[in-house]
Amino acid sequence: MSSGESGPGFRTVAESQSEMTEIVLPNDANVLGNLLGGRLMHFIDLTGALAAYRHSRTHVVTAAMDHIDFIQPVHVGDLLNLRSSVNRAFTTSMEVGVKVWVENAQTSTMLHVASAYLVFVAIDQNGRRVRVPELKPITADEQRRFSDALLRREHREAEAARRKKARIIAAAIDAAANP
Numbered sequence: 632m633s634s635g636e637s638g639p640g641f642r643t644v645a646e647s648q649s650e651m652t653e654i655v656l657p658n659d660a661n662v663l664g665n666l667l668g669g670r671l672m673h674f675i676d677l678t679g680a681l682a683a684y685r686h687s688r689t690h691v692v693t694a695a696m697d698h699i700d701f702i703q704p705v706h707v708g709d710l711l712n713l714r715s716s717v718n719r720a721f722t723t724s725m726e727v728g729v730k731v732w733v734e735n736a737q738t739s740t741m742l743h744v745a746s747a748y749l750v751f752v753a754i755d756q757n758g759r760r761v762r763v764p765e766l767k768p769i770t771a772d773e774q775r776r777f778s779d780a781l782l783r784r785e786h787r788e789a790e791a792a793r794r795k796k797a798r799i800i801a802a803a804i805d806a807a808a809n810p
């Protein structure tokens with residue numbers, strides 16, 4: 632571990648809360664005028680990184696983006712509103728939740744179109760991982776997200792171990808078939 636190990640204290644969820652608004656342009660869409668899924672993932676990644684940066688106050692890299700449901704199509708001309716905050720900080724990583732709405736500019740109503748969880752890792756100027764401040768959940772919602780984030784981390788770790796085991800077995804089968 633590098634700098635930051637001395638314990639930079641804690642931060643609240645409110646300190647990481649971030650928001651981004653984008654107008655969907657033709658360049659962001661497919662031939663039917665619907666926002667491309669990859670473009671939406673890009674906006675989600677950027678908004679998530681803002682929250683991770685505000686929590687850690689250092690450079691961050693995306694380590695993982697969990698399953699995303701695209702609930703509703705988003706069209707050219709729509710106003711896309713993305714909000715993010717840190718759900719839980721671990722040692723050098725943070726789980727961030729991002730929620731996306733389409734805002735009807737005339738009625739100002741918001742339609743939920745997508746949600747995702749991402750994991751960011753804090754690094755210094757030299758790319759070395761750094762310790763992040765603890766997160767102190769305050770409200771009931773923040774405490775629920777904090778607990779759920781630990782379950783999701785355990786699930787990610789179990790899934791990574793399962794994939795690693797499958798790779799080892801596949802390599803052993805391959806080696807036996809091609810001695």
Ligand SMILES: CC(C)(COP(=O)(O)OP(=O)(O)OC[C@H]1O[C@@H](n2cnc3c(N)ncnc32)[C@H](O)[C@@H]1OP(=O)(O)O)[C@@H](O)C(=O)NCCC(=O)NCCS
Nearest residue numbers: 692693694695720721722723724725750751752760787791
């Ligand atoms: C993310 C990265 C820094 C992790 O480095 P690493 O040497 O594998 O580090 P470790 O396995 O020791 O894990 C470090 C932390 O990252 C977390 N992490 C690593 N891989 C992860 C994954 N796939 N999903 C979730 N968390 C992950 C670990 O849980 C650990 O968290 P903790 O310190 O809070 O306990 C490294 O894999 C990397 O640089 N990846 C590329 C990042 C990037 O370029 N992103 C943009 C994608 S285009």
